Amino acid sequence: MYIAMNRFKIIKGEEQAFEDRWAQRDSSLSEVPGFVEFHLLRGPESDDHTLYVSHTVWASEKSMEDWAQSEAFRKAHSQAGKGRQVYLGQPNFEGFNSVLTVKGRE
């Protein structure tokens, strides 16, 4: 299992605008081979920003790489960076491989 996370620092007061952008986005992700689940995560607040993480679970790193070269990816990102400035600095991408798993009973 592979998890792709992009960390976004969002200017205080712009949180709802940022969340709305994601809600309005048509990524067609659910159709993509190897895609498991996406979450937009809202994290801790600092003095000048709120941390968000886009959190995408893939069957493998390869499945994400294949998607990143697809037309669907290009479309999903065609609006990125447009509109009112809500970001404090650049987003920071981090990719992770699971090396140990514990599953719950639920």
Add this chain to the structure above:
Amino acid sequence: MYIAMNRFKIIKGEEQAFEDRWAQRDSSLSEVPGFVEFHLLRGPESDDHTLYVSHTVWASEKSMEDWAQSEAFRKAHSQAGKGRQVYLGQPNFEGFNSVLTVKGRE
């Protein structure tokens, strides 16, 4: 859904020792109410460290808080920080609430 992540910077060359500690740990997590799934994630390498994230999915923030006050939690963390020093600095905890979800077909 709530995701608790702890970020660990591990000194280069100590990755296997760090992973072994987690593999040997008896957390009894799978018994805990509200616990969904745990992953130890291996992330990007820098010049002086490899980033790991302990990634725990909970039904809610409340279920994690209840666990953090339990005897099971105390036991699971009784060995934390013992043994050879593998960390570069302190771990950094970040908690996240999901504000948007897309599920895959698989």
